[in-house]
Structures are given as structure tokens and as C-alpha cells.
Amino acid sequence: MSSAQIFELLHELRLAGFREELEHQLQLPQYSDMPIQDRILRMLQAETERRYNNKIERLMKSAQFKYQAEPEEINFRTGRNLDKSEMLDLLKCDWVKRKHNLVVSGASGTGKTWLACALGVSAVRHELAVRYVRVGRLVEEVMYARLDGTIAKFRAKLSRLDVLIIDDFSLSPMKKQELTDLFEIIEDRSSQSTTIMIAQRSPDEWYDYIGDPLLADAFMDRIRSRAHFLRLEGKSMR
Numbered sequence: 760m761s762s763a764q765i766f767e768l769l770h771e772l773r774l775a776g777f778r779e780e781l782e783h784q785l786q787l788p789q790y791s792d793m794p795i796q797d798r799i800l801r802m803l804q805a806e807t808e809r810r811y812n813n814k815i816e817r818l819m820k821s822a823q824f825k826y827q828a829e830p831e832e833i834n835f836r837t838g839r840n841l842d843k844s845e846m847l848d849l850l851k852c853d854w855v856k857r858k859h860n861l862v863v864s865g866a867s868g869t870g871k872t873w874l875a876c877a878l879g880v881s882a883v884r885h886e887l888a889v890r891y892v893r894v895g896r897l898v899e900e901v902m903y904a905r906l907d908g909t910i911a912k913f914r915a916k917l918s919r920l921d922v923l924i925i926d927d928f929s930l931s932p933m934k935k936q937e938l939t940d941l942f943e944i945i946e947d948r949s950s951q952s953t954t955i956m957i958a959q960r961s962p963d964e965w966y967d968y969i970g971d972p973l974l975a976d977a978f979m980d981r982i983r984s985r986a987h988f989l990r991l992e993g994k995s996m997r
Contacts, residue, residue: 776809777802815883822889825926828877838993839869849987850881854953855922860986861955862962868995871957875924878955887921894928894941901940918947928958929968938969942978949981956982961990 762785769778780802784790790798819827830850835843848854849861861878863871879889892900904913917923923944933941948954960968962983969975 774806776806779809780805811886814886818883818886818888819880822879822883822891824876824879824889824891826873826876828873828880830877830881833874833877834870834996836993840990840992841874849878852882852885852887854987855882855885855887858951858953858985860953860982860984861989862982862986863955863957863989863991864959864961865989865991866995867959869991869993870996871959871991872926873996874989874991875926875955875957879922879924882922888919889922889924890917890920891924891926893926894930894933897925897944898933898937898940901937901944914944914947917944918952920948920952922953922955923948924955924957926957928956929960929965930958935971935974938971938974938978942974942981945978945981950985954982962988 765781766778769775769781784798784801833841833846835841835846854861861875863875865871876891879891882889900913901910904910925941945954958965962979965979966972966975969978
């Protein structure tokens, strides 16, 4: 079989990484003395790396992060109330795999959204499906899905995400129907996936914000069970 035929088959099989590594090896004479098993291993590793990078690129695009926050750039300066050891443990994403939730609260400008996005980026690097959305936009998407009859499909799509990051919760008043819709989304994800809630108000203030005692109890039960809490402090970082 000729090299051209091999390359054509690799193209048909969509083994671009394998093919590129093979071309690289054929161009350099030192590879001719390398055991064939080692050469094949390098080609397989190149293909594996290509597939991983492509998957991460797709997941990053689908996540729609507000910030492309690099976990390595998290600021642990004094006064933020951010424990480094706890944060590094969260970045390992074991808590996501255990289907735990996270509540990030704090005043405007303390870096809540950036930090949540950094955790989301870390989850993507662990090959987990993530989406970031502001609560106002999420409510709009629910409304449109109900109007065009795709609400069940929309909720099912959200429930399949490994991590859903909901930003700006409790920032402005929400109608009871909007809060109920949000509860249904969180209920669908309860015990089977991770939700990150970002809010200026602390969780203790959410009862008064929600208003309806029964809905508030159900809402808080779903969020606070199996949850981690981060309360950021300090001056604005903007």
C-alpha cells in the first residue's frame, strides 16, 4: 500500500492527528530507527490530543461564558474571603461529579461572575458540559420556548448539562411565574447535575426575595442541599 493510500484512508477515517504525526515522522530520518510500537503510540497520542482539544473548543463555545476566566489567574488577595485550599479543591471538579451545587454571593464588583466562570472553565477542561446564563435571559428563553411549544425540550436540554451557571439571581424583582419556571429548571437538575447560583444577596435573604413561603422553602431546599457556599468580600475589583 502506498503512502498516498494510507493518507487517504486516514482522511476518510477522520484521523487528522494521526495523519499529521505520520507526515511529521516521514519527514524526519531519526524516526526510521524508532521501534514501530513507539511510532504508532506517538501517532495515537497525537490523535487523542487532537480530539480532546476539539472537544474542549466545542464545549467552550457552547458554554457562552461571560468571561474567558483562567483558573490559574484567580486572585487570592487578602480581604476577599476566598480560601485558597478550598478553591483549589473546587477546581478539581470532584464536587461537580458528585452533583453538588454552589452559591457565590457578594457585593457588586467583588468578582463573583469571573470566579464562577473560572470554575466553569475548569469543568470544561474536565470534559464536562457547561452553560453560563443571566437569570433574565434564562427567563426570556423559557417564555419563548413556552410560546413555540418547545418548553419540555428546552428543560430537558438544560437538565443534561453537567453545570448550569445562573448569574444575577435576586438582582431585580421576578414574577411568581418566572420564579416557578426557575424552580422547575432547578428541580429537573436536582440530584443529577450541578447548578451554580450567583447573587449579590446572601442565601438568607432569598426567602424574602422569593416572597411565597412554600415556593421559597422548595427553592431553597433544592439549592442548599449538597451545596457549597462562597461569600466574596472586599473592595470592587473593577
